[in-house]
Amino acid sequence: MRTIIHDLQEQEFAGWLGDTAQEEVTVISDSGAIRSCMGCFGCWTRTPGTCVIKRDGYDNLGELFSRSDELMIISKCMYGSYSPFVLNVLNRSLSYMLPYFVTTHGETHHRPRYKHQFKLSVHFYGSDLTEGEQHTARMLVAANGLNLYSSENNVYFHTSPQHIKEALQ
Amino acid sequence: MNIALINGSPKPNGSNSGILLSMLEPLIADGNELHPYTPNKRPLTPEEYSELCRMDVLVLAFPLYYDGIPSHLFQLLVTLEGYLKTEREREIYVYALINNGFYEGQQNHIAVEILKNWCARAGVHFGQAIGQGAGEMLGSLDKVPLGRGPLKNLGRAMYSLAESIQSRSAGESLLFSPNFPRFAWKFYSTRSFWHRTARENGLKPKDLRRRM
Numbered sequence: 183m184r185t186i187i188h189d190l191q192e193q194e195f196a197g198w199l200g201d202t203a204q205e206e207v208t209v210i211s212d213s214g215a216i217r218s219c220m221g222c223f224g225c226w227t228r229t230p231g232t233c234v235i236k237r238d239g240y241d242n243l244g245e246l247f248s249r250s251d252e253l254m255i256i257s258k259c260m261y262g263s264y265s266p267f268v269l270n271v272l273n274r275s276l277s278y279m280l281p282y283f284v285t286t287h288g289e290t291h292h293r294p295r296y297k298h299q300f301k302l303s304v305h306f307y308g309s310d311l312t313e314g315e316q317h318t319a320r321m322l323v324a325a326n327g328l329n330l331y332s333s334e335n336n337v338y339f340h341t342s343p344q345h346i347k348e349a350l351q
Numbered sequence: 352m353n354i355a356l357i358n359g360s361p362k363p364n365g366s367n368s369g370i371l372l373s374m375l376e377p378l379i380a381d382g383n384e385l386h387p388y389t390p391n392k393r394p395l396t397p398e399e400y401s402e403l404c405r406m407d408v409l410v411l412a413f414p415l416y417y418d419g420i421p422s423h424l425f426q427l428l429v430t431l432e433g434y435l436k437t438e439r440e441r442e443i444y445v446y447a448l449i450n451n452g453f454y455e456g457q458q459n460h461i462a463v464e465i466l467k468n469w470c471a472r473a474g475v476h477f478g479q480a481i482g483q484g485a486g487e488m489l490g491s492l493d494k495v496p497l498g499r500g501p502l503k504n505l506g507r508a509m510y511s512l513a514e515s516i517q518s519r520s521a522g523e524s525l526l527f528s529p530n531f532p533r534f535a536w537k538f539y540s541t542r543s544f545w546h547r548t549a550r551e552n553g554l555k556p557k558d559l560r561r562r563m
């Protein structure tokens with residue numbers, strides 16, 4: 183299953199999945215209802231595996247990731263980061279990991295909750311991205327991939343969402 | 352100077368970012384007006400965004416989230432960029448006081464780059480960032496004087512940051528771990544933090560591993 187997190191308007195994204203109808207896809211987009219992570223660690227110590235913020239529809243992201251073969255992110259690139267909505271979704275998915283630590287290559291990371299790996303593909307868009315911003319974005323995706331135990335990471339830069347659509351079809 | 356102290360943790364209370372800001376405050380209080388902002392309690396108002404454009408210095412204290420900036424603070428920065436572009440009349444210096452959950456403060460380096468990129472877009476100067484690893488230890492070290500024991504590296508970095516702020520100059524970013532062995536930190540956080548919290552919530556340690 184492929185999970186797509188995107189920050190586009192509903193109308194803008196409509197029709198993107200035309201050719202991939204056969205494939206199972208879950209789309210996470212901005213319903214306007216998403217609340218921010220409160221940093222409470224409840225997804226580890228109160229309701230392990232799910233976020234404690236219920237009813238906005240973004241509480242089961244960890245479980246969703248555990249069923250995804252590919253996590254595709256479509257985001258405006260801002261200062262070398264994802265846009266606020268995409269960041270919000272990622273922040274709310276912390277339950278995908280366990281609180282426990284493991285040290286690899288001299289760096290601490292979390293232990294995985296699931297015996298699972300997905301491919302991480304990130305499509306950034308932006309018409310005037312600097313080299314510095316692209317460099318930062320690549321480092322960010324690599325670091326995220328390491329923490330999420332992705333099987334591989336791919337980062338692409340496009341000048342507009344329309345170009346992503348063309349590239350994907 | 353007018354200095355804004357922005358708590359960028361999403362925790363409404365008891366944040367490590369708040370602890371770090373309270374350590375910095377006495378070091379920069381002399382001759383300056385300190386203005387605390389708490390977007391962790393409620394979003395900033397348009398008036399507050401305009402006020403920030405009239406500051407000499409912005410200090411952003413925040414936790415590392417997914418190797419970057421937490422989403423609510425990031426949204427604040429996006430909004431503030433808009434305000435700065437139309438309302439800023441003076442030179443503004445930005446300093447960062449970051450802390451992260453993992454032991455190695457070095458892991459804050461990407462967040463520092465993101466903030467530098469933001470400064471370039473927003474037309475403000477990047478001053479200096481400091482980044483403390485194992486940030487969740489800070490709450491239990493309230494009896495330890497800054498610059499001593501596990502807070503030795505933090506003390507050095509905090510004084511350097513205060514000096515840069517006082518002189519509104521740029522300094523080298525300092526990212527560091529606590530002066531406390533990593534294995535002990537790991538052991539302590541598992542037993543005294545995760546397992547204790549689980550038990551307080553009526554769960555057994557093995558419940559924490561639940562798969563959905």
Ligand SMILES: Cc1cc2nc3c(=O)[nH]c(=O)nc-3n(C[C@H](O)[C@H](O)[C@H](O)COP(=O)(O)O)c2cc1C
Pocket residue numbers: 219221222223272273274276329360361362365366367368369413414415416417418419450451452453454458485486487
């Ligand atoms: C959603 C989320 C994501 C996090 N991501 C990271 C991370 O990528 N690296 C890290 O070292 N710590 C990470 N942390 C841990 C926080 O940085 C750490 O708990 C910090 O001490 C919190 O500071 P505060 O009390 O000021 O909010 C994360 C915490 C949360 C809740």
